[in-house]
Amino acid sequence: xxxxxxxxxxxxxxxxxxxxxxxxxxxxxxxxxxxxxxxxxxxxxxxxxxxxxxxxxxxxxxxxxxxxxxxxxxxxxxxxxxxxxxxxxxxxxxxxxxxxxxxxxxxxxxxxxxxxxxxxxxxxxxxxxxxxxxxxxxxxxxxxxxxxxxxxxxxxxxxxxxxxxxxxxxxxxxxxxxxxxxxxxxxxxxxxxxxxxxxxxxxxxxxxxxxxxxxxxxxxxxxxxxxxxxxxxxxxxxxxxxxxxxxxxxxxxxxxxxxxxxxxxxxxxxxxxxxxxxxxxxx
Amino acid sequence: xxxxxxxxxxxxxxxxxxxxxxxxxxxxxxxxxxxxxxxxxxxxxxxxxxxxxxxxxxxxxxxxxxxxxxxxxxxxxxxxxxxxxxxxxxxxxxxxxxxxxxxxxxxxxxxxxxxxxxxxxxxxxxxxxxxxxxxxxxxxxxxxxxxxxxxxxxxxxxxxxxxxxxxxxxxxxxxxxxxxxxxxxxxxxxxxxxxxxxxxxxxxxxxxxxxxxxxxxxxxxxxxxxxxxxxxxxxxxxxxxxxxxxxxxxxxxxxxxxxxxxxxxxxxxxxxxxxxxxxxxxxxxxxxxxxxxxxxxxxxxxxxxxxxxxxxxxx
Numbered sequence: 001x002x003x004x005x006x007x008x009x010x011x012x013x014x015x016x017x018x019x020x021x022x023x024x025x026x027x028x029x030x031x032x033x034x035x036x037x038x039x040x041x042x043x044x045x046x047x048x049x050x051x052x053x054x055x056x057x058x059x060x061x062x063x064x065x066x067x068x069x070x071x072x073x074x075x076x077x078x079x080x081x082x083x084x085x086x087x088x089x090x091x092x093x094x095x096x097x098x099x100x101x102x103x104x105x106x107x108x109x110x111x112x113x114x115x116x117x118x119x120x121x122x123x124x125x126x127x128x129x130x131x132x133x134x135x136x137x138x139x140x141x142x143x144x145x146x147x148x149x150x151x152x153x154x155x156x157x158x159x160x161x162x163x164x165x166x167x168x169x170x171x172x173x174x175x176x177x178x179x180x181x182x183x184x185x186x187x188x189x190x191x192x193x194x195x196x197x198x199x200x201x202x203x204x205x206x207x208x209x210x211x212x213x214x215x216x217x218x219x220x221x222x223x224x225x226x227x228x229x230x231x232x233x234x235x236x237x238x239x240x241x242x243x244x245x246x247x248x249x250x251x252x253x254x255x256x257x258x259x260x261x262x263x264x265x266x267x268x269x270x271x272x273x274x275x276x277x278x279x280x281x282x283x
Numbered sequence: 284x285x286x287x288x289x290x291x292x293x294x295x296x297x298x299x300x301x302x303x304x305x306x307x308x309x310x311x312x313x314x315x316x317x318x319x320x321x322x323x324x325x326x327x328x329x330x331x332x333x334x335x336x337x338x339x340x341x342x343x344x345x346x347x348x349x350x351x352x353x354x355x356x357x358x359x360x361x362x363x364x365x366x367x368x369x370x371x372x373x374x375x376x377x378x379x380x381x382x383x384x385x386x387x388x389x390x391x392x393x394x395x396x397x398x399x400x401x402x403x404x405x406x407x408x409x410x411x412x413x414x415x416x417x418x419x420x421x422x423x424x425x426x427x428x429x430x431x432x433x434x435x436x437x438x439x440x441x442x443x444x445x446x447x448x449x450x451x452x453x454x455x456x457x458x459x460x461x462x463x464x465x466x467x468x469x470x471x472x473x474x475x476x477x478x479x480x481x482x483x484x485x486x487x488x489x490x491x492x493x494x495x496x497x498x499x500x501x502x503x504x505x506x507x508x509x510x511x512x513x514x515x516x517x518x519x520x521x522x523x524x525x526x527x528x529x530x531x532x533x534x535x536x537x538x539x540x541x542x543x544x545x546x547x548x549x550x551x552x553x554x555x556x557x558x559x560x561x562x563x564x565x566x567x568x569x570x571x572x573x574x575x576x577x578x579x580x581x582x583x584x585x586x587x588x589x590x591x592x593x594x595x596x597x598x
Contacts, residue, residue, distance in 0.1 A: 095307040102304025128575045132319035155311025215404045233406040241536035254407040277475035
């Protein structure tokens with residue numbers, strides 16, 4: 001026994017070194033693009049196309065940020081993005097728990113059928129219904145406004161409904177029955193008991209919704225026509241197509257688009273990681 | 284009598300309450316799912332430009348699709364992307380998760396480093412990679428050329444970086460390479476899955492003299508197969524819809540996406556182009572309908588065959 005343990009230590013020590021070595025190499029590969037992003041974002045134009053590259057530019061050209069952000073109207077794009085993000089988060093937080101409650105805490109005929117229908121819509125890719133959906137929004141005269149990017153959130157998101165329903169199913173039935181005997185209405189039970197219990201799941205829902213609307217490109221690309229309505233994603237893509245070789249400014253603007261999400265990640269890391277392992281959504 | 288009446292009254296109240304609670308999704312499903320799906324079917328058989336109401340043309344759109352070279356090319360490009368990007372992503376993510384699972388110190392730091400690229404807004408990461416993949420001054424080719432110079436110094440034939448997005452042969456590999464940067468979500472999923480693999484099995488295998496590779500092959504992979512399966516399906520569905528990165532990196536915003544020589548014209552890009560730039564909406568609907576059947580077919584095929592190679596632990 002003692003012999004085998006000693007042998008194991010001998011065998012595993014080089015193995016552990018190899019593990020660490022591999023991890024460090026992989027981390028470097030994953031991390032270097034960020035260094036390249038930051039380094040280029042403060043490079044003077046004359047140092048951008050230098051071989052071998054200068055990782056620490058001299059001097060730092062901070063004007064890449066100010067120039068890049070004022071060339072196109074990025075403060076306005078940021079405002080638009082925040083409006084869309086806030087509306088989406090509000091929308092899913094209102095609609096999804098309501099629907100999930102109706103699908104889990106009340107017994108009624110047709111409930112399970114509706115649940116299966118909602119689940120099956122998760123399999124329907126956005127691009128399949130993209131064109132007819134555009135027709136619907138054209139009919140409503142909503143194209144060219146934020147409405148097509150906002151209103152659907154108020155009508156529920158299949159994925160989050162599923163997530164919340166699964167959570168509601170774990171709430172002890174006795175708690176609900178006791179409240180009913182005390183004379184609470186369904187809505188009071190929902191508002192006073194179920195919603196407060198669901199806070200951690202709601203945080204996950206809010207977080208992922210915010211990220212998705214912050215990152216969304218295809219939706220705004222289809223529905224927003226006027227530059228004054230652009231989101232930061234649309235704005236950055238437009239900027240990149242017009243100033244394709246101004247890498248310093250492009251990287252500065254890309255940094256500005258990325259940093260809020262990374263800060264958000266660091267503040268909500270636990271919710272994030274739990275959210276992914278809970279649901280399989282990958283951010 | 285009284286009881287049954289009370290019961291039916293309760294049922295009515297419950298049905299009313301239930302319907303009230305799910306009302307948002309009923310409206311949403313009707314307006315933004317059911318109606319679009321039905322009209323999609325119909326539009327697929329129509330000539331439909333945004334300006335005129337749709338007119339019935341039968342199977343003409345579908346016939347045209349099969350003679351449309353660019354459409355077939357977009358199918359090929361999409362299949363190429365999926366066949367390489369999905370397995371590569373799974374392999375790298377799985378390797379990283381197994382490495383991280385070896386009770387390493389600084390797990391949280393490593394995990395964060397691997398995860399963060401996947402939350403970078405997709406337009407920002409596309410612009411960043413456009414710069415990294417720049418054939419002349421991009422980071423990747425600078426590194427490859429530097430390595431090539433070292434090889435030459437010691438008397439070996441040197442190598443130099445390819446044209447990446449400027450070359451029809453290398454444009455798809457460039458996008459596939461870029462996609463592996465964003466696999467952090469899978470790493471986190473696998474890492475969670477690895478916690479469920481019973482440790483006794485490894486100990487038992489060690490006593491029997493199994494090597495590290497044998498343990499991975501016969502214990503870790505079978506236990507992880509449901510997770511791998513899940514990420515494979517999601518990855519596949521994602522690749523069929525692959526759009527934003529390629530659209531931005533190959534000139535979508537300037538109006539001529541898919542270059543060079545249509546080597547990066549993916550299915551979803553061609554669909555978008557037909558619908559919203561050429562206004563051939565009927566044609567685009569026919570494509571969308573095929574896309575749906577394609578995704579459904581592939582998913583069903585994988586599900587059916589999955590029973591053979593997926594091991595569901597104790598369940």
